[in-house]
Amino acid sequence: MPIQMSDPSGIERALESKKGPADADDLSALRERIRHSASHIMADAVRAMFPEAQFAIGPPTEDGFYYDFQLPRALTEEDLSVIAEKMIETIASDLPFERRQVDSKTARRIFEDQPFKLEIIDNIADENLGIYTHGDFSDLCNGPHVDSTGQVKAFKLLSLAGAYWRGDENRPMLQRIYGTAFESKKALDEYLTRLEEAAKRDHRKLGKELGLFTIHNEIGAGLICWQPKGGRIRSIVEDFWREEHLKRNYSLVYSPHIGKSKLWETSGHLEFYKENMYSAIDLDDQEYYLKPMNCPFHILMYKSSLRSYRELPMRLAELGTVYRYERTGVLHGLLRVRGFTQDDAHIFCRPDQLEEEVRGVLELTFSLLGAFGFKDYKIYLADRPEKHVGEPSEWTRATDALRNTLEEMKLDYQLDVGGGAFYGPKIDVKIEDAIGRDWQCTTIQFDFNLPQRFDITYIGDDGQQHRPFMVHRAILGSIERFMGILIEHYGGAFPVWLAPVQAVIIPITDRHLDYARAAVVEMRSAGLRVEVDDRSERMNQKIRQAQLEKVPYMLIVGDKEVAGGSVSVRLRSGEDLGPIPVTSVIEMIREKVETKA
């Protein structure tokens, strides 16, 4: 029985999970059908424009659909309008989608002038192939689709792109049209508004504009360099993270970034996860691997001495930077990278401590995420899948601990039946950002696999050896990805406690410079992050610059302010608070920092 162990910690898996809640599933399934149907309608419209078009694939995606074509000429933006017009006609005709099953021979005949379809047919072992037809357009497809074209209530063609056939750069470059479709005009409009808002907040764009991070071709794709301003924010997030963990009696540990191949054999990574690992490093006739996960290190640290029931729970926490192979094509700014820092912890505990530990992690989760202004959570409890390791009694005990804790804490959650990892049940938490998008960050996972593989134990109060329960958990998920989410959540306007520069002092003329510099010294020695804009620019230009940099406070200094020992405070919202004594401004800013307002 080959057990797929794609991710023993489950963290990355959880990060990438697209699974929606059960009651959203209906809507999500409807949209998938609408979008898949819109894709066919679009292909039909392209055929009307280019009868010689060759069709590759046209699937629905999370937020829309696309179709890849080989066409006699490059598409233009104007073509999209023509295609859309034709689609509107097809939708207005409300043509039924009809499905039939054919054998591969029949399919080959139907698509005899469509080489991409023929290649797809060649690659399907099944002799029973689905064909969907609306009007006189047929496509090789397993569906499902809506009943008729009229059910595509609202759509929009979004963009053009190039895409290699089968993603292989040695195969033909095709033209791809991206679009989206919804069950109503209203839903589409909401989506487009959010898309526009999201584009403004794109962390890659803001990251560059605000000098937060860079990715260098000379270093490698998916590898992040945190520039001074981004590094400052990251260090504040990490300091906060460490503080909150120490308060809750976690231990901060550090482990290396590489380990011998034998370690990854014991953990099972080389057997089940190798495709996600970087290639081996040879050293003194030994193979070493960059760590894709921290777990084996924490387990060895646990195992380094005989453990007593008195030492449990042991909560080993580390901001551990791991490296995982991702294809270049799927890399995306900070959200999908090749090197990232997990806010990882492994809790080793006794059976009687399970619920308290789960509660502790959930409380820490809401406390940490709440500080960043995330208040809406979607919680999923995933229980035993068909293929699993571990005793049923352990699964029951752990799943009960998760469920009981959620219920005692009166938290709403969705049950994801059979959705647990093969190695244990889990809770996943999604947060909703400022523009209503969901992000999976937190995961709390039991593991019945690694404790067994590494044979870890503790001596109970009965003097006997017992196997501890082990919980993997990450709250922010990955620091890089979480920073990407934060940039988009705040639209780059970081709250005062996180802002890399909290205030800029703007002297109106050079004769106010000395005063401005003295104020900077005073504010900095109060622990604030303050700069002075001493360029020979006009005041308005300086204000504009500070606005662009999204600095929370602009402190303007002219004759009046110098005379009164004050600064004129302007917020990045544009609001003017007028002249305020420097000491009061310090108090004001510190209060914002302390309350994380």
Place this chain on the structure above:
Amino acid sequence: MPIQMSDPSGIERALESKKGPADADDLSALRERIRHSASHIMADAVRAMFPEAQFAIGPPTEDGFYYDFQLPRALTEEDLSVIAEKMIETIASDLPFERRQVDSKTARRIFEDQPFKLEIIDNIADENLGIYTHGDFSDLCNGPHVDSTGQVKAFKLLSLAGAYWRGDENRPMLQRIYGTAFESKKALDEYLTRLEEAAKRDHRKLGKELGLFTIHNEIGAGLICWQPKGGRIRSIVEDFWREEHLKRNYSLVYSPHIGKSKLWETSGHLEFYKENMYSAIDLDDQEYYLKPMNCPFHILMYKSSLRSYRELPMRLAELGTVYRYERTGVLHGLLRVRGFTQDDAHIFCRPDQLEEEVRGVLELTFSLLGAFGFKDYKIYLADRPEKHVGEPSEWTRATDALRNTLEEMKLDYQLDVGGGAFYGPKIDVKIEDAIGRDWQCTTIQFDFNLPQRFDITYIGDDGQQHRPFMVHRAILGSIERFMGILIEHYGGAFPVWLAPVQAVIIPITDRHLDYARAAVVEMRSAGLRVEVDDRSERMNQKIRQAQLEKVPYMLIVGDKEVAGGSVSVRLRSGEDLGPIPVTSVIEMIREKVETKA
């Protein structure tokens, strides 16, 4: 002209530097002669015991000497006494050391029954070989030696070990005797006392006893896992380091642990430093290397946008973990490892900012190191070596900046003529630990090489492109090594601000447990690191345990304390402070933390 670029940042080189100050050089040279002579005297004594002995090599070392022999039987500790007796006789005879030069043919005849010596002779191209003789014992040797055996005023044979001939495990295993010798009995005794003290403080021993760190064969040699207690100390050191850097307007940046081979070609590492680098990692037909240094990353971060003179100085600081290949044999606990975290920073500045920057780094150095109780510094200014890159005018300017700053700060320093790196002049600082040993930690190095290789510039106030000055600097050196030094410096008894557990509350009986637990909660919420020893052990046993763990405060709780809202305070020195109210104890500990007492 092959330029050896063994270490562009110079940091590791500096860490390993054994160079002493000029006025200590005389003593150091005398000791080398004494020890080399003692080695011959010992070989002579071994010959007296085993006429058939075969002699390999017998060099002086930093702290003593050794000689390798092939003998008919294994030596015992008792043999050492016999050998030492014979040595005392030879020394008492005050035999002169006489040197002569012979050709290799003569040398071969002299050592015809000494196969190791013959092999050495075969490997020397020079036809002119040195022979030193005292009494009737001659050795192939270039000296120098003392004038006569009587000048070896004090010696001690220390230990026995096995050593392969030429360090090659395929060659014969020889027997090695280690010893040391000094110019006076007093100096020897001081050394032996320090040796004994150092053995007690050995960070490997204390690291294990105090649960600070582990090294796992499963992970790899020279790779450190920081266990909870060591991790706590490390995180306090790092927090302090970050705080002090931020106060001085450094920027905290983060860079990845790997980079493409092209980057290491540009930096010159692949050409000149490859033997110290881990082997390549293959990824998408590209070679990546684990970083042995952070410099190229910081340079690319500097280079990621057009820089103006207004942005300088730019101080990029990172606790950057680097990996360097070291032979297994030279690895030593935390002091010599394969993965370590440099407390690295690169300062990019204008010529007019040089002195202020050097002063800033030196002030930061004394402030950081001073906090750990290091007060005695040895400072070395190393100027231009024969082989170097960079313009003479740049060398002069940078060396002047270093010298002027040292002089303005009225710091004693030794000039190390020609001792700079090929890429720039530098200041190195050694600290003296609690038992008088010197440790090289801090290095401040100009670099005229990398700015050129990466072609970095800034736009001056004249609107023209200029090359910035670049300074590499590390103050603690490597966190791992510095932690090793700290463990030995403090002998494991960390001061209160660093102690992983600051206080243990010891209830005398179970009926004092509730009170003890309430006190723990109170003290922890005041930010202190406090545990309660709730084991069913006798009080004395608990005190003993806390002493072993070198916990600064033992807080004993019995009926009297419960009644009085106090704890009886006992220091790890054994001193009893009697009962003190819990709130006052909190104040007392916090004051120690704040003052880093």
